[in-house]
Amino acid sequence: MNKYALISLVGVIVLLAAALVGTLIFMQNRPVESRAIQAIYDVAPMEPNSELWGRNFPNQYSSFLRTRSNTVDTTYGGSSKFSHLEKDPRQVILFASYGFSLEYNDDRGHENALTDVREIKRVNETTPGTCYSCKSSDNPGLWAEMGMEAYDKMKFSELGEHIDYSIGCSNCHEAETMRLIVTNPALEEALEAQGKDWRTFSRQEMRSLVCANCHVEYYFKGDGKYLTFPWQNGTKVEEMYEYYTEVEFKDWEHPEALTPMLKAQHPEYEMYTAGSTHFNAGVACADCHMPYVRDGAAKYSDHNIRSPLLQPERACGQCHNDVNSVTTRVSLIQEQVYNTKIATEDAIVDAINAIKGATANPTSDQTLLLEARELHRQSQFYWDFVSAENSMGFHNPEYVLKILAESTNLARQAQMKAAQAANDPSLLETDTYYLNQEAGAVTP
Numbered sequence: 001m002n003k004y005a006l007i008s009l010v011g012v013i014v015l016l017a018a019a020l021v022g023t024l025i026f027m028q029n030r031p032v033e034s035r036a037i038q039a040i041y042d043v044a045p046m047e048p049n050s051e052l053w054g055r056n057f058p059n060q061y062s063s064f065l066r067t068r069s070n071t072v073d074t075t076y077g078g079s080s081k082f083s084h085l086e087k088d089p090r091q092v093i094l095f096a097s098y099g100f101s102l103e104y105n106d107d108r109g110h111e112n113a114l115t116d117v118r119e120i121k122r123v124n125e126t127t128p129g130t131c132y133s134c135k136s137s138d139n140p141g142l143w144a145e146m147g148m149e150a151y152d153k154m155k156f157s158e159l160g161e162h163i164d165y166s167i168g169c170s171n172c173h174e175a176e177t178m179r180l181i182v183t184n185p186a187l188e189e190a191l192e193a194q195g196k197d198w199r200t201f202s203r204q205e206m207r208s209l210v211c212a213n214c215h216v217e218y219y220f221k222g223d224g225k226y227l228t229f230p231w232q233n234g235t236k237v238e239e240m241y242e243y244y245t246e247v248e249f250k251d252w253e254h255p256e257a258l259t260p261m262l263k264a265q266h267p268e269y270e271m272y273t274a275g276s277t278h279f280n281a282g283v284a285c286a287d288c289h290m291p292y293v294r295d296g297a298a299k300y301s302d303h304n305i306r307s308p309l310l311q312p313e314r315a316c317g318q319c320h321n322d323v324n325s326v327t328t329r330v331s332l333i334q335e336q337v338y339n340t341k342i343a344t345e346d347a348i349v350d351a352i353n354a355i356k357g358a359t360a361n362p363t364s365d366q367t368l369l370l371e372a373r374e375l376h377r378q379s380q381f382y383w384d385f386v387s388a389e390n391s392m393g394f395h396n397p398e399y400v401l402k403i404l405a406e407s408t409n410l411a412r413q414a415q416m417k418a419a420q421a422a423n424d425p426s427l428l429e430t431d432t433y434y435l436n437q438e439a440g441a442v443t444p
């Protein structure tokens with residue numbers, strides 16, 4: 001073989017190898033379905049009507065529709081909208097005069113999000129349009145059209161005229177490619193503030209990040225009620241608390257303690273990604289909440305998103321051989337977290353009562369009283385970070401128990417400061433025995 005033939009042969013081999021690698025990389029980055037099946041119908045970018053997407057992907061669509069009719073509950077979660085306030089009356093005291101003391105229901109499936117937000121008693125004439133941000137597949141289109149700033153400035157009632165659909169395909173997928181994308185501008189901005197670009201994220205990271213479009217802590221910034229994730233300093237509870245303190249934000253003032261309060265909102269993504277065992281092992285939200293289902297030769301992701309405890313064989317069994325022992329572990333973790341959480345609530349209620357007593361006393365030291373309120377604010381935000389998170393601790397048990405210990409400690413310090421401010425030892429009493437009886441949770 002002459003030199004030139006050899007060079008061309010090597011050249012051809014190199015080219016073929018490069019083409020193969022290129023094809024493999026391309027295939028690797030395709031969503032599972034489109035590796036084999038081409039979409040038959042064109043779907044417009046950001047199409048809000050999931051039914052139109054469903055013509056191309058009937059399995060995903062029909063499983064997704066089932067989120068509307070799920071009603072089965074588990075010990076601490078599940079799909080009915082049971083009242084957290086009835087289950088745990090302490091929360092009426094903790095959220096006094098704020099909307100969450102009027103009505104606070106458990107979450108239901110994605111197809112009910114729009115109905116549920118429209119029915120909730122917390123909504124009134126002053127409610128900002130921003131509340132629709134995680135409830136509808138109309139949002140990506142509206143944000144592209146008018147920008148999030150204009151969207152957030154509208155009133156809930158006014159914006160509602162532009163919103164017809166509950167959560168749908170357009171909240172998680174790009175229509176042209178079906179890849180998973182960030183659709184909420186607030187998430188895009190929060191990542192940017194941390195110097196992160198989701199376009200560089202791996203597919204496995206995106207299988208959690210799409211949920212962070214909604215399952216995160218957020219607040220409404222300024223008079224324009226601009227949707228903002230408090231992630232500038234990081235996503236740990238103390239980093240978000242520090243952020244809120246820096247920007248001097250409060251959700252409401254507690255009417256008895258006069259404390260400027262914060263309400264935490266479903267921080268599933270932050271809790272899970274704060275070094276949980278599963279997160280560290282590379283497991284994504286979709287692994288447990290959207291396990292693969294077989295349909296003949298095809299397999300697809302179950303879009304009937306709900307509690308994994310309702311189908312542990314599929315949700316956990318893909319990785320754990322002994323499904324019974326891991327679900328027993330879940331029960332133990334959740335029970336321990338629930339009881340610890342109730343004990344923390346008792347401590348916060350005591351703090352509120354002590355601060356109330358010290359506030360009523362005209363001779364109280366105002367500086368100490370302010371310090372007591374600051375401790376109350378921090379304690380309740382920490383507790384709420386666990387309480388408003390929807391897994392009753394399972395997503396990150398060690399972290400949750402650490403936060404609750406810190407919260408209880410802060411609440412007891414608040415109570416002591418208040419007693420000190422009023423120079424009144426009677427404010428150190430703990431008065432929560434009857435509440436324990438009522439909720440039937442902890443035996444004192």
Ligand code: HEC
Nearest residue numbers: 074077078211215268269272278284285288307309390391
């Ligand atoms: C290792 C499995 C696993 C992973 C990963 C996981 N979860 Fe969960 N999740 C659970 C379990 C178990 C529960 C508790 C369900 C219950 O109590 O019925 C739960 C509960 C929930 C709930 C409340 C469900 C209900 O019934 O009310 C939401 C919402 C949720 N998870 C969202 C997420 C999000 C978002 C992520 C990723 C950031 C995630 N989960 C990651 C297992 C997981």
Ligand code: HEC
Nearest residue numbers: 078079107108109112113116134171211213214285289306
């Ligand atoms: C567009 C916003 C949005 C996105 C994206 C989103 N969720 Fe949700 N999710 C919600 C809302 C809102 C609810 C509560 C609906 C209600 O109560 O009516 C909810 C409820 C749930 C529930 C409770 C279902 C039940 O039956 O109790 C689970 C579990 C859940 N989501 C998991 C996830 C996971 C996992 C992801 C990512 C793969 C995700 N969600 C992405 C907004 C979203």
Ligand code: HEC
Nearest residue numbers: 031032033050053057060061064168169172207286300301
């Ligand atoms: C809450 C977010 C969310 C919504 C809403 C959603 N999907 Fe998905 N979808 C996912 C995730 C996560 C995956 C897994 C992607 C992966 O593994 O790369 C997925 C995967 C897919 C795939 C790839 C094949 C598969 O099953 O894994 C198709 C096709 C798909 N979804 C269609 C739809 C359609 C159609 C709708 C609307 C009816 C929809 N999805 C709504 C999150 C969502």
Ligand code: HEC
Nearest residue numbers: 277278281283287288308309315316318319326327329330
């Ligand atoms: C995609 C794979 C995967 C899925 C799905 C999964 N797990 Fe795991 N799980 C792991 C890995 C990996 C570990 C860590 C290694 C170990 O300790 O076995 C783990 C650890 C655990 C542990 C021990 C954690 C600890 O801190 O001691 C429990 C409990 C558990 N999983 C429960 C569940 C439950 C319940 C489900 C279903 C809702 C589930 N897992 C779904 C992979 C998975």
